[in-house]
Amino acid sequence: MLQVSYIRDNREQVLERLAVKNFKQANLVDEVIQLDDARRQTQAKLDNTSAEANSAAKQIGELMRNSKKEEAEAIKAKTGVWKEDIKKYSEELAVIEEELYQKLVLLPNLPHSSVPKGLTPEDNEVVLENGAVPELPANALPHWELAAKYKLIDFELGVKITGAGFPVYTNKGAKLQRALINFFIDEAEKAGYKEVSVPLMVNEASGFGTGQLPDKEGQMYFVNEDSLYLIPTAEVPITNLYRDVILKADELPVKNCGHTPCFRREAGSYGAHVRGLNRLHQFDKVEIVQVVNPETSYDVLEQMSAHVQSLLQKLGLPYRVLRLCGGDMGFGSALTYDMETWSAAQQRWLEVSSVSNFETFQSNRLKLRFRNAEGKTQLAHTLNGSALALPRIVATLLENNQTDKGIKIPEVLVPYTKFEWID
RNA sequence: GGAGAGGUGUCUGAGUGGUCGAAAGAGCACGCCUGGAAAGUGUGUAUACGCCAAAAGUGUAUCGAGGGUUCGAAUCCCUCCCUCUCCGCCA
Structure with missing residues (x-):
């Protein structure tokens, strides 16, 4: 399996190398890059939302210990949205990662520069x-x-x-x-x-x-x-x-x-x-x-x-x-x-x-x-x-x-x- | 196949709802000490994925795997996998 980061950084070279292997689905390369973009965006959204939820949970813990029940309840009330978002984003992420993986495994290894072109x-x-x-x-x-x-x-x-x-x-x-x-x-x-x-x-x-x-x-x-x-x-x-x-x-x-x-x-x-x-x-x-x-x-x-x-x-x-x-x-x-x-x-x-x-x-x-x-x-x-x-x-x-x-x-x-x- | 116990970082092992990416010890790395070494002592010591030009930094996830409960899970519940012990069978 090729590394996505390598594909991103060396797109032209990857395409050129795949051609030596007579690889027909060159479009997969760009699809992989696009999916990885989407993966990063969704990951960022998920991470940020999780970070908010985590810090809220910490605050609640703190408030409960100091028996400030009402303040804790107030924050609790806000967590519902984060929970939904986290669920939504992680589902999205799972779908994207699966799709990315499915395409990635279709890409063969890149042939070394000494590999001759040819079919048979x-x-x-x-x-x-x-x-x-x-x-x-x-x-x-x-x-x-x-x-x-x-x-x-x-x-x-x-x-x-x-x-x-x-x-x-x-x-x-x-x-x-x-x-x-x-x-x-x-x-x-x-x-x-x-x-x-x-x-x-x-x-x-x-x-x-x-x-x-x-x-x-x-x-x-x-x-x-x-x-x-x-x-x-x-x-x-x-x-x-x-x-x-x-x-x-x-x-x-x-x-x-x-x-x-x-x-x-x-x-x-x-x-x-x-x-x-x-x-x-x-x-x-x-x-x-x-x-x-x-x-x-x-x-x-x-x-x-x-x-x-x-x-x-x-x-x-x-x-x-x-x-x-x-x-x-x-x-x-x-x-x-x-x-x-x-x-x-x-x-x-x-x-x-x-x-x-x-x-x-x-x-x-x-x-x-x-x-x-x-x-x-x-x-x-x-x-x-x-x-x-x-x-x-x-x-x-x-x-x-x-x-x-x-x-x-x-x-x-x-x-x-x-x-x-x-x- | 039957019964029971258990899976935590490189290892041993603590941890039964919040201060836990995780005590303590060992190991390892670097430093101090030493003529040199041991002992002693100090510091450090997981991985992955983001953010950032990069380093620094920072966010997220991971305590067998997956799901659930909860504002919050190593810790509670469910499913699966694996290991160990005893019994049975057996090269």
Whole structure:
């Protein structure tokens, strides 16, 4: 959520930035400003009336104590009007604030100046490519066939017990899951992230804090009986750890990592692009989250991007880094890098990570502040990224490392898997 | 699931209708004291939104949340949420 005061002070810039995100309802900006004007006026009227009523009440108390009953009654007689006005103004204020809020939540975050204009994924900017694309034999298989051949994943069994998009990992497939999770967590800890293990369900306030609610509830599974949402990413519980918190300056940066399953309804398309592990309703992911001083947030974003890249390098996966264009970015992000690995058998790039700086968009909703050098409270910046999501990593590992003898496990993973080959 | 107790500032904790944004203590910050530290001592120490060019100042709101009674509510009433204890169930 954008800050109203910022919108007021930087109207032109806000409009210009929103245009980069192809935001269509630019009129909302002026409506927000007008509503805020109205809010201030009504607030002032309410405050002034309350002040009068408060001082009258004090006088009455004083007079009663001195048993000047008649004078007290005289003042009492005047309070009726104030009471009515106070009621009227606070009702007005509530209506205005609600309207303001409803419009404010429709405004996406402002994209950073480096965000390219554009509408579709084709307009994303390739920042860099790294790693050699492997030469596969002519009979190379896509990962879903490899998974069947080596009995790593049983998709049908998942359908039986739950439904499509909930695979069952078996044998070395199950081991590989656990190995990747531990490898990713260990690497994150080496990079200074503290591991947390968090609930997989969150309440509505948490969904609001990170921006999934209102509006995107369709993407989350909802437990009606208890009004809880299954988390679509560990970003939600981990970032919400700091909701309604004022951090001391020396507590920044906060660096957390955590592994969780992620649940996504993804009511979407079918076909080759979502076959196998390409798109699932449940998958495992290690997430990294930082809460930082605004002055450092873009340096931190680069560090997080470098961390994710280092994982891909260690796993020997060819990858590229994209700077998402305005049209492809998430609602709350100011700048997003996507990391994609090259799937040799599918002959296409698969998104395996997304690293974003939310600036104050989340912290404003979360009321996540820190005390700055002047001792004043200030909104912190939040960032997060996948480091990494498992399914597509597994997909490319299986596909890219397939040989006549079986599938070769990357060296860094062998201490975790305790086997070198899937065969 | 059943019964009971309770939710006050960073923490402990007082406060049952007016002088309460809230005693006291602890913690923390700064100063004094000290060769240095501890002890001692003094001062300060919530957040948000207004007004003001800004600082100073000042107004309003907030004692789990929302509503009500009252000229006036942390304090009385209602609803909801949460925590704790005991019992039941149970990984």
